[in-house]
Amino acid sequence: MPLWRHLSDTAEVAGLLWDRWMAPSVRRIIADGRPDDVARTVLVWLAGSHDLGKASPAFAAQVRPLTEPMRDAGLPFSPLVEHPPRTPHAQQSHRILRQWLESNGFDRDTADSWAIVPGGHHGVAPGRDDITHAGVAAQAGTGPWRGVQQELTDWVARNSGITAHLDSLRTAALAPTAQVVITAVVIVADWIASDTARFPCFDTRSTAERVRSGWRDVGLLPAWSADAGAVETLFGRRFGREARPAQEEAIRAAQAITGPGLMIIEAPMGEGKTEAALAAGEVLAERFGCGGLIFALPTMATSDAMVDRFTGWLRGAAQSAQPFFLAHSKAPLNPTFAAMRTLSPTTGDGGVDGCGAGVAVALEWLTGRKKGMLANFVIGTIDQVLYAALRGRHVALRHLALAGKVVVIDEVHAADVYMAVFLRDVLRWLGAYGVPVILLSATLPAARRQELLNAYSTGARPATPASPTARASRRRRPRALTSAGPPPPSCDEATASGEGLAGAGPLPYPLITIAGAGSMVQVAPAAAGLARTVRVEFASDDESELVDLVRAASQGGGVVGIIRNTVGRAQRSAAVLRAELGEEVVTLTHSRYLATDRMRRDRDLLAELGAPGQARRMPGPRIVVGTQVLEQSLDIDFDLLVTDLAPADLILQRMGRLHRHRRHAHERGLMTKPRCVVVGANWDADPVEPDRGSVAVYGLAALLRAAVVLRSDGSPGRDIELPADIPRLVDQAYAAEVEVPEAWCATFDDAEQKAQQESAGRTTGAEMFSIGKVPVLDLFGWSHANAGDAEGHDGRAKVRDGEDGLEVLVVQQRGDGWFVLPWLSDCGGAELPRDAAPEPRLARAVAQCSLRLPRQLSVWRIDQVIGELERQGRASWQQSPWVRGELVLPLSEDLTAELAGFRLRYSRRDGLVVEEAE
DNA sequence: AATAAAAAAAAA
Ligand SMILES: [Fe+3]
Ligand SMILES: [Fe+3]
Numbered sequence: 001m002p003l004w005r006h007l008s009d010t011a012e013v014a015g016l017l018w019d020r021w022m023a024p025s026v027r028r029i030i031a032d033g034r035p036d037d038v039a040r041t042v043l044v045w046l047a048g049s050h051d052l053g054k055a056s057p058a059f060a061a062q063v064r065p066l067t068e069p070m071r072d073a074g075l076p077f078s079p080l081v082e083h084p085p086r087t088p089h090a091q092q093s094h095r096i097l098r099q100w101l102e103s104n105g106f107d108r109d110t111a112d113s114w115a116i117v118p119g120g121h122h123g124v125a126p127g128r129d130d131i132t133h134a135g136v137a138a139q140a141g142t143g144p145w146r147g148v149q150q151e152l153t154d155w156v157a158r159n160s161g162i163t164a165h166l167d168s169l170r171t172a173a174l175a176p177t178a179q180v181v182i183t184a185v186v187i188v189a190d191w192i193a194s195d196t197a198r199f200p201c202f203d204t205r206s207t208a209e210r211v212r213s214g215w216r217d218v219g220l221l222p223a224w225s226a227d228a229g230a231v232e233t234l235f236g237r238r239f240g241r242e243a244r245p246a247q248e249e250a251i252r253a254a255q256a257i258t259g260p261g262l263m264i265i266e267a268p269m270g271e272g273k274t275e276a277a278l279a280a281g282e283v284l285a286e287r288f289g290c291g292g293l294i295f296a297l298p299t300m301a302t303s304d305a306m307v308d309r310f311t312g313w314l315r316g317a318a319q320s321a322q323p324f325f326l327a328h329s330k331a332p333l334n335p336t337f338a339a340m341r342t343l344s345p346t347t348g349d350g351g352v353d354g355c356g357a358g359v360a361v362a363l364e365w366l367t368g369r370k371k372g373m374l375a376n377f378v379i380g381t382i383d384q385v386l387y388a389a390l391r392g393r394h395v396a397l398r399h400l401a402l403a404g405k406v407v408v409i410d411e412v413h414a415a416d417v418y419m420a421v422f423l424r425d426v427l428r429w430l431g432a433y434g435v436p437v438i439l440l441s442a443t444l445p446a447a448r449r450q451e452l453l454n455a456y457s458t459g460a461r462p463a464t465p466a467s468p469t470a471r472a473s474r475r476r477r478p479r480a481l482t483s484a485g486p487p488p489p490s491c492d493e494a495t496a497s498g499e500g501l502a503g504a505g506p507l508p509y510p511l512i513t514i515a516g517a518g519s520m521v522q523v524a525p526a527a528a529g530l531a532r533t534v535r536v537e538f539a540s541d542d543e544s545e546l547v548d549l550v551r552a553a554s555q556g557g558g559v560v561g562i563i564r565n566t567v568g569r570a571q572r573s574a575a576v577l578r579a580e581l582g583e584e585v586v587t588l589t590h591s592r593y594l595a596t597d598r599m600r601r602d603r604d605l606l607a608e609l610g611a612p613g614q615a616r617r618m619p620g621p622r623i624v625v626g627t628q629v630l631e632q633s634l635d636i637d638f639d640l641l642v643t644d645l646a647p648a649d650l651i652l653q654r655m656g657r658l659h660r661h662r663r664h665a666h667e668r669g670l671m672t673k674p675r676c677v678v679v680g681a682n683w684d685a686d687p688v689e690p691d692r693g694s695v696a697v698y699g700l701a702a703l704l705r706a707a708v709v710l711r712s713d714g715s716p717g718r719d720i721e722l723p724a725d726i727p728r729l730v731d732q733a734y735a736a737e738v739e740v741p742e743a744w745c746a747t748f749d750d751a752e753q754k755a756q757q758e759s760a761g762r763t764t765g766a767e768m769f770s771i772g773k774v775p776v777l778d779l780f781g782w783s784h785a786n787a788g789d790a791e792g793h794d795g796r797a798k799v800r801d802g803e804d805g806l807e808v809l810v811v812q813q814r815g816d817g818w819f820v821l822p823w824l825s826d827c828g829g830a831e832l833p834r835d836a837a838p839e840p841r842l843a844r845a846v847a848q849c850s851l852r853l854p855r856q857l858s859v860w861r862i863d864q865v866i867g868e869l870e871r872q873g874r875a876s877w878q879q880s881p882w883v884r885g886e887l888v889l890p891l892s893e894d895l896t897a898e899l900a901g902f903r904l905r906y907s908r909r910d911g912l913v914v915e916e917a918e
Numbered sequence: 919a920a921t922a923a924a925a926a927a928a929a930a
Contacts, residue, residue, distance in 0.1 A: 121930095122929090122930085123929085187929095187930090190930060191929070191930055192930095193930090194929085194930040195930080298923095298924070298925095299923085299924060299925080300924090300925075328925075328926090329925065329926050329927075330925095368928070368929085369927080369928095370928085370929080371929095381924090381925060381926090382925090383924095383925055383926075384925095393929095394929085414923095414924090565921085565922070566921055566922070567921085567922075568920090568921080590922085590923095591922070591923055591924085627922060627923080628922050628923060628924095629922085629923075631922095631923095632923085632924095692920090692921080693920085693921050693922095694921085695921090696920085696921040696922095697921060697922055697923095698922090798925080798926075799925080799926095800924070800925055800926085802923095802924085804926090805923090805924080805925090852923090852924090854921085855920080855921065856920070856921095859921095860920080885927085
């Protein structure tokens with residue numbers, strides 16, 4: 001394709017992206033204070049300049065036959081430029097544009113702030129030395145080449161209309177935020193224009209015409225235009241019921257805030273955080289011109305579970321079909337999302353446009369991780385948001401994806417120290433972009449909360465709302481705002497200060513904190529959930545005592561929850577309790593089940609032990625034994641909780657399962673008072689000795705801290721008020737200094753030091769890959785650090801650390817045939833082809849049988865395990881996108897297998913059990 | 919000798 005044509009295509013497409021696709025909030029970032037028409041011209045100009053570097057002998061020499069006409073036209077190819085190392089043409093573009101700007105009187109730094117856009121159009125920002133390097137100039141060619149470059153650059157500038165604005169560009173460098181976002185839009189324009197099916201090489205149509213038809217064919221839809229209407233009635237209109245206090249306050253805060261800001265909603269499960277975020281997000285989107293919303297959750301399962309609720313809201317929140325993307329690695333397995341692909345906003349019977357509702361559609365062009373995130377509405381794992389802070393190729397695209405939306409992140413408390421680094425840096429950038437962010441969380445330790453606020457406000461600058469009047473709230477707040485003293489000093493960040501609740505002492509819970517540019521406000525909505533007093537006891541780690549306890553407590557019926565810290569402990573307890581109290585009474589759950597079985601278990605538990613109205617409890621005693629899977633996002637209700645000693649916030653999280661729902665007292669049998677028995681430690685020892693496995697999982701320090709805070713005076717029991725006591729206990733457990741008994745000091749100090757080292761190590765590890773603060777001047781070297789893609793295995797950068805687990809797909813082997821496990825509802829028991837890839841329906845059934853192997857297999861003997869499984873693998877499976885690259889574990893007819901010297905046994909009741917083989 | 923849960927993948 002002639003270069004001039006590709007450049008003008010890309011420029012025109014960029015213009016269309018501005019006109020017909022981009023959210024006002026993105027235009028505002030690109031404008032960087034300049035008038036809109038200038039900003040659009042800038043974008044078109046830089047898009048048109050992106051491949052200037054292709055007009056160089058180094059690039060042109062790549063396709064030998066094509067060089068002949070150029071030679072004939074007098075363009076020399078010296079041997080030097082015909083041989084590697086070749087300068088990437090993006091860097092050549094940068095050099096050419098820089099030189100052109102300098103010749104127009106720009107100083108070097110200012111010139112670079114513009115030229116770095118073409119320089120980064122392949123997804124990696126150049127390093128400063130890359131452009132200045134003598135080789136770049138050498139490979140630009142001589143004499144006639146320079147003339148061609150000059151002419152082409154002039155031509156692009158003239159066509160775009162930037163020539164008239166050069167004087168104003170010369171005096172103000174482009175802000176780094178605009179550098180990133182413009183680069184991303186240029187990349188999008190380039191990808192669109194590089195599709196030769198839509199933008200053919202040979203074309204008799206005018207540029208305008210071919211671009212118009214190419215654009216239509218790509219089928220992108222405009223950004224969402226939020227129209228929340230009267231905020232007083234918004235919640236009822238969207239969700240068909242009355243708002244709970246936290247929801248009302250969130251909406252009110254969104255309406256009152258003077259500029260884009262960060263809202264942290266801390267509330268227990270059941271206060272309606274999700275709907276609060278959607279409603280508040282809609283208000284924020286309208287006020288600040290955001291063109292979509294992304295809802296990020298900690299797991300793929302919770303993401304999947306969000307889809308229906310989200311699309312239900314979206315139908316009311318938009319008046320036309322809206323691009324939607326499900327962003328996680330198993331999204332293709334989600335049937336709802338798969339069905340959206342068959343809907344087309346424009347065509348025939350699948351056409352959904354014109355029905356006046358915000359139907360979610362999956363657009364053809366918005367597929368794959370990098371492009372999909374650009375859809376107006378996204379549900380995904382938190383990882384997908386954190387990738388915006390991970391250095392790597394095309395990170396600018398992830399910024400563009402977030403820049404045009406309201407960003408909601410759920411269960412923020414669950415992010416560990418490693419993820420926290422990326423979260424901090426994402427917030428810094430989102431603050432700088434003026435992207436409204438809503439974080440949903442259980443109580444955060446004060447320092448954590450402050451770190452999040454500081455990160456956002458470091459980037460934030462005073463901003464103006466899109467709508468002329470920020471309608472101030474006239475209604476009375478439920479609790480007067482009190483002015484706080486100066487917030488705690490923090491390392492190197494700017495500090496968000498303002499009106500906080502409670503200068504000293506613990507904060508209320510639920511709590512909403514809103515920080516804008518330089519100001520901070522806190523509100524304490526009334527809790528909708530039940531307040532209750534939990535009796536906390538500490539008991540020995542003895543299975544027979546456990547049996548007695550459970551038997552006595554449950555003899556009048558009711559539900560006992562037992563949360564263990566390791567799978568082994570959970571499996572053992574379940575076995576003992578089954579033997580003593582009866583098979584059907586006991587349910588076991590943990591993560592070592594097939595994905596499909598695990599989903600089924602969660603669903604069954606919810607149907608039996610969930611909120612009244614959605615669930616039906618059976619009479620008689622019920623015992624649920626599980627690991628940490630019982631701790632998170634499963635809205636079930638226990639009458640008595642037995643838990644292993646765990647970090648204090650997690651214990652409190654677990655305690656939240658006690659007497660959570662309103663129900664008749666008689667359903668709880670004898671367990672009419674919420675009671676929590678903490679086991680998993682030798683309480684008589686001094687210092688307390690937690691179970692070995694628990695120490696391995698959480699570290700000794702966190703467990704000792706929890707023991708101190710929960711058992712303050714060493715007494716055998718105490719009361720905890722839920723939720724009122726939670727902030728105080730969490731703050732205590734995570735305070736810099738904790739007071740421990742004299743006899744503990746040596747052990748405790750030791751453990752603390754180890755924990756700090758570990759945490760520092762993980763933080764340092766994350767910092768290596770994280771993009772850091774918003775630079776003041778330019779993006780040189782910005783996305784570097786690790787070449788290659790951000791995501792992925794193999795020593796590459798990641799947003800989660802820790803050991804890599806090993807996941808396998810389980811099938812059943814009979815004779816030498818492979819079969820889908822018999823109990824699957826779809827294709828159960830079907831034979832899998834030996835010499836061909838399984839057809840999609842079969843492959844999908846197999847893909848649902850994924851199983852994470854325990855560490856004995858996935859860490860200690862990983863090479864042996866992979867080796868043995870690969871040997872049994874079937875090569876033909878590589879042709880199916882559903883199962884390609886996956887390891888397959890065939891179980892015998894009785895669901896057992898030998899693997900790497902271990903004996904594996906699977907049952908739907910117990911999950912995977914691994915024993916040393918004799 | 920032995921320890922949770924969780925995520926993860928193509929550009930022009
Ligand atoms: Fe290029
Ligand atoms: Fe290009």
